[in-house]
Amino acid sequence: xxxxxQKAVELPPRISEAGVADYFALLKPRVMSLVIFTALVGLMIxxxxxxxxxxxxxxxxxxxxxxxxxxxxxxxxxDIDVLMSRTANRPIPRGRITRGEAxxxxxxxxxxxxxxxxxxxxxxxxxxxxxxxxFYVVIxxxxxxxxxxxxxxxxxxxxxxxxxVAWAAATGSLSVEPLxxxxxxxxxxxxxxxxxxxxRSDDYARAGVPMLPVVAGPDATRLQILLYTIxxxxxxxxxxxxxxxxxxxxxxxxxxxxxxxxxxxxxxRHRTGSQxxxxxxxxxxxxxxxxxxxxxxxxxxVVAKAVAPLIW
Amino acid sequence: xxxxxKPDGDRIVLTEAQKKRRRERSIAIACALGVLVLLFFAVTxxxxxxxxxxxx
Numbered sequence: 001x002x003x004x005x006q007k008a009v010e011l012p013p014r015i016s017e018a019g020v021a022d023y024f025a026l027l028k029p030r031v032m033s034l035v036i037f038t039a040l041v042g043l044m045i046x047x048x049x050x051x052x053x054x055x056x057x058x059x060x061x062x063x064x065x066x067x068x069x070x071x072x073x074x075x076x077x078x079d080i081d082v083l084m085s086r087t088a089n090r091p092i093p094r095g096r097i098t099r100g101e102a103x104x105x106x107x108x109x110x111x112x113x114x115x116x117x118x119x120x121x122x123x124x125x126x127x128x129x130x131x132x133x134x135f136y137v138v139i140x141x142x143x144x145x146x147x148x149x150x151x152x153x154x155x156x157x158x159x160x161x162x163x164x165v166a167w168a169a170a171t172g173s174l175s176v177e178p179l180x181x182x183x184x185x186x187x188x189x190x191x192x193x194x195x196x197x198x199x200r201s202d203d204y205a206r207a208g209v210p211m212l213p214v215v216a217g218p219d220a221t222r223l224q225i226l227l228y229t230i231x232x233x234x235x236x237x238x239x240x241x242x243x244x245x246x247x248x249x250x251x252x253x254x255x256x257x258x259x260x261x262x263x264x265x266x267x268x269r270h271r272t273g274s275q276x277x278x279x280x281x282x283x284x285x286x287x288x289x290x291x292x293x294x295x296x297x298x299x300x301x302v303v304a305k306a307v308a309p310l311i312w
Numbered sequence: 313x314x315x316x317x318k319p320d321g322d323r324i325v326l327t328e329a330q331k332k333r334r335r336e337r338s339i340a341i342a343c344a345l346g347v348l349v350l351l352f353f354a355v356t357x358x359x360x361x362x363x364x365x366x367x368x
Contacts, residue, residue: 015324015326015330016330016333016334016337017329017330017333018333018337019333019336019337020336020337020340023337023340051358053354053358054355054358057351057355060351112348116348116351120351120352120355
């Protein structure tokens with residue numbers, strides 16, 4: 001018996017002291033809140049009627065599925081999370097939960113979220129949720145994240161799918177509108193995460209994650225942020241002239257888009273010192289508001305149209 | 313990760329903290345399963361008793 005084997009035998013079995021809060025943290029609750037919101041919008045703007053209980057179940061399953069993806073992501077990234085200040089406080093780097101426990105937790109939640117959505121709502125949505133979890137965990141976390149600077153560009157598809165899953169839950173089919181929502185989140189992801197990566201590039205470099213600022217440098221990243229922001233603003237406004245969403249959405253998207261563009265130009269212009277840091281932080285913060293407000297307008301539009309006949 | 317529990321012969325005696333956390337986790341799992349049962353029960357009212365019977 002080797003020394004290592006002997007030590008393993010002598011050590012008493014590990015008894016977990018992880019609490020409910022530690023497991024909740026594995027679900028990445030902040031990411032989950034954005035997923036819930038975008039999925040809710042996808043569900044609400046879908047045509048036809050879904051029973052409120054089924055709608056609630058759909059959103060719950062999508063949220064749990066997103067949380068499961070987060071837990072599996074943390075289980076697979078425990079070795080790099082411990083090296084980054086942003087993630088060092090997560091349950092696995094802190095030693096509260098083992099990677100195996102997180103993996104079991106994530107797989108269990110994945111199974112139950114997909115099966116419940118499929119059985120109680122429809123299998124089309126269940127299948128899409130399964131694909132979303134697979135894409136985030138296998139394609140993004142295991143495949144792309146440590147290999148290419150395009151990790152968050154391609155991986156962004158996983159974060160863009162929740163409103164599509166919700167639409168499928170409500171209608172049992174797909175249409176152009178949810179794909180537009182998908183495209184908005186997909187093109188929003190690179191400027192959002194590259195802004196974060198710009199002021200966290202030391203973290204990513206230490207962990208060996210090939211984020212764009214680490215691989216191509218901050219200047220190339222600033223240019224990419226600006227280019228992606230231009231595409232994002234155009235795509236976010238397009239549903240208005242194309243007739244999918246009405247003028248309230250169109251005007252809001254143009255105003256918010258102008259804000260995103262101004263901040264992206266600031267990031268491009270200010271390349272050193274505290275001004276550069278402030279510009280990237282402002283773009284990162286505003287990008288969250290941008291996506292939230294864009295989807296909130298769609299939600300308010302639906303609510304207003306539903307409530308108006310009752311008032312007038 | 314804590315290994316402060318004391319082996320007592322071939323038995324393991326959990327510390328108070330470990331017992332408390334285990335109880336919390338058990339309650340959380342029970343609540344989650346309870347919610348799942350309620351959801352399935354509620355859907356039988358909406359879709360009828362053939363809720364899980366679907367054409368292939």
